[in-house]
Amino acid sequence: MWERVPRGRGEGLRRTLQKVRRRRDLATVDALGLYRTMVRIRRFEERVEQLFLAGKLPGFVHLSIGQEAVPAGVCAHLRPDDYVTSTHRGHGHALAKGTDPAAMMAELYGKRTGSCRGKGGSMHIFDARLGMLGANGIVCAGVPIAAGAALAARLLGQDRVAVAFLGDGAVARGPFHESLNLASLWKLPVVFVVEQNAFASTTRYEEAHAFASVAEFVRGYGVASHRVDGNDVEAVYRAAGDLVDRARSGEGPGLLEAVTYRLRGHYVGDPQRYRTREEVEEAQARDPVRRWREVLRSRGVPEEVLEAVEREEEERVEAAVRFAEESPLPEPEEALEDLVSDPGFAGWERTYRA
Numbered sequence: 001m002w003e004r005v006p007r008g009r010g011e012g013l014r015r016t017l018q019k020v021r022r023r024r025d026l027a028t029v030d031a032l033g034l035y036r037t038m039v040r041i042r043r044f045e046e047r048v049e050q051l052f053l054a055g056k057l058p059g060f061v062h063l064s065i066g067q068e069a070v071p072a073g074v075c076a077h078l079r080p081d082d083y084v085t086s087t088h089r090g091h092g093h094a095l096a097k098g099t100d101p102a103a104m105m106a107e108l109y110g111k112r113t114g115s116c117r118g119k120g121g122s123m124h125i126f127d128a129r130l131g132m133l134g135a136n137g138i139v140c141a142g143v144p145i146a147a148g149a150a151l152a153a154r155l156l157g158q159d160r161v162a163v164a165f166l167g168d169g170a171v172a173r174g175p176f177h178e179s180l181n182l183a184s185l186w187k188l189p190v191v192f193v194v195e196q197n198a199f200a201s202t203t204r205y206e207e208a209h210a211f212a213s214v215a216e217f218v219r220g221y222g223v224a225s226h227r228v229d230g231n232d233v234e235a236v237y238r239a240a241g242d243l244v245d246r247a248r249s250g251e252g253p254g255l256l257e258a259v260t261y262r263l264r265g266h267y268v269g270d271p272q273r274y275r276t277r278e279e280v281e282e283a284q285a286r287d288p289v290r291r292w293r294e295v296l297r298s299r300g301v302p303e304e305v306l307e308a309v310e311r312e313e314e315e316r317v318e319a320a321v322r323f324a325e326e327s328p329l330p331e332p333e334e335a336l337e338d339l340v341s342d343p344g345f346a347g348w349e350r351t352y353r354a
Helices: 011-022 031-053 069-075 091-097 101-109 142-155 168-172 174-186 214-221 233-248 277-284 288-298 303-326 332-336 348-353
Strands: 083-085 162-167 190-196 224-229 254-259
Touching (some): 069 190, 069 233, 069 254, 142 162, 142 174, 142 190, 168 174, 174 190, 214 224, 214 254
Parallel strands (some): 083 162, 162 190
């Protein structure tokens, strides 16, 4: 009942529900479910790395290993009909939103059974049924799409929320600031989630931005914000819950800056000359998956339960690989399909020649 704010029932009720929501903590949710989501992302990406290095996957692959707490903590608050936009590093976002790992793996293989029928690949995972509006190879391109989805929800009288995942490199681009400005001006139900993983490709954050904190900077736009340890899934969950609830209840946009670190290179095969081995090893000590596992054990979750989750997710990923490898490739003529939304539209000639 906390996910929907009744409309037309008065501001008093709305404020009461907001207070109830903000008291919500991890005692009221499946904390083990957060671990399952993080393990699923980790196992999926580790397997993708192996497959790519073995020459089985075409194109490029960008992994988010080390950043699993961010999509897990954020998407735990989203309904199936909420919107998400992603980046070129988007496997974790899609999986956390609920996209089928088998369809994703088939897409990475370029197979007909993939989530985009084999036509998108790693950087263009899309699942409209779950509000997954696409990973995107263009830096910051998903941000205005999320703002547009939030505007559509507002105009249609829906209480849906849009979440735009973006990297810290996107913060310096114009569409980010344009989207922030309009979202604040129109109080759109959108949350911007900045995965501050220390690098924009090979450029360190501090070399490209004049401000130390994105969360602090965006308050100049009138946007509510939080800055948290992005390797602490509980901290991400709490902060994201506040911002999603605010957006859903009509209080306007928010921004979450999750300070994390990618444990792999910018892409699989990256020589990583821009950082030292010692820096990466130090970051591995803050591994969010291992960290949350230790927390769950300290809270009484039995070792055999954790091992069962890990085994189940390993089997799920292996089943996804088998599905992808056994699936057919698209036929050549399928390249001409999916080019327009309604090829039978009688007025297409008049519309496109106008």
